[in-house]
Amino acid sequence: MIDTIATHLPWDHPWKAQLHYFESIESTNTHAKELAHQGAPHGTVLLANTQTGGRGRMGRSFQSPPDSGIYMSVILRPKCLARELMHLTCATATAVVEAIATSTGFRPGIKWTNDLVAGKRKLGGILTELSVNSQGEVDWVIVGIGINCAQKPQDFPAEIRDIATSLYTCIRKPVDRAAVAAAMMVSLEKMDRLLPDANAFLPQYRADCITLGQEISILRGEEIRHGLALDVNDEGALLVEFSDGYREFIQSGEVSIRGMYGYV
Numbered sequence: 001m002i003d004t005i006a007t008h009l010p011w012d013h014p015w016k017a018q019l020h021y022f023e024s025i026e027s028t029n030t031h032a033k034e035l036a037h038q039g040a041p042h043g044t045v046l047l048a049n050t051q052t053g054g055r056g057r058m059g060r061s062f063q064s065p066p067d068s069g070i071y072m073s074v075i076l077r078p079k080c081l082a083r084e085l086m087h088l089t090c091a092t093a094t095a096v097v098e099a100i101a102t103s104t105g106f107r108p109g110i111k112w113t114n115d116l117v118a119g120k121r122k123l124g125g126i127l128t129e130l131s132v133n134s135q136g137e138v139d140w141v142i143v144g145i146g147i148n149c150a151q152k153p154q155d156f157p158a159e160i161r162d163i164a165t166s167l168y169t170c171i172r173k174p175v176d177r178a179a180v181a182a183a184m185m186v187s188l189e190k191m192d193r194l195l196p197d198a199n200a201f202l203p204q205y206r207a208d209c210i211t212l213g214q215e216i217s218i219l220r221g222e223e224i225r226h227g228l229a230l231d232v233n234d235e236g237a238l239l240v241e242f243s244d245g246y247r248e249f250i251q252s253g254e255v256s257i258r259g260m261y262g263y264v
């Protein structure tokens with residue numbers, strides 16, 4: 001796939017020479033962390049055909065079968081404080097939506113905070129991980145993205161079959177994974193240049209976020225609360241109004257969001 005990706009990239013794409021392709025790997029995010037520790041440069045991209053231990057948020061696994069998805073991690077080294085990057089996952093989601101829309105003609109929605117969705121099912125997810133020094137400055141950031149591309153409904157394991165979908169199911173024709181992956185590299189590189197400015201992403205994030213205006217359940221450990229999702233602030237936190245009228249900004253960290261009547 002790597003040769004084909006190169007043909008889809010602009011000749012002067014700054015990350016082109018730092019693209020590493022793996023036929024099989026445990027997790028592109030885990031390996032990216034190792035490379036970042038060893039000093040890998042800003043804009044290093046890892047792409048795999050399959051992952052044997054793909055990871056999602058909150059210790060969940062991310063199913064990554066061969067020849068079926070895009071499993072990509074990018075190492076970034078923004079020169080800023082960690083607290084200036086609160087909008088990073090939202091910026092990444094916006095960039096990936098844009099890449100999928102331009103390369104396939106299909107525009108997914110975003111389920112706050114880091115899931116890409118289509119037809120009320122999960123199409124993909126984003127896992128951002130960062131290392132910060134004692135002054136609060138960012139050492140490196142890993143932006144990890146997984147997109148289900150070629151799966152047919154019956155290809156998903158039984159436990160996620162009712163909540164998962166793929167680009168193939170959405171566009172009803174074979175998906176050119178190399179073209180989508182290249183579009184993601186273009187879009188993420190543009191995102192990286194605009195990253196200091198949260199306003200470059202948040203309006204579009206809000207427009208694509210299907211959680212807003214919905215009655216939702218918020219799961220934090222064993223506790224479940226219900227509320228109405230009102231807005232996303234410039235740091236990517238979700239403003240929720242609870243049934244007693246109390247409003248609170250929810251950080252994505254340790255909560256899981258569900259619609260009242262299903263996954264979305």
Ligand code: BTN
Pocket residue numbers: 026027028029030051053054055056057058060062070071072073114124125126127144145146147
């Ligand atoms: C989630 O759904 O919570 C996030 C899923 C992120 C999956 C991607 S696939 C590429 C990268 N490597 C991983 O192990 N995880 C991310």
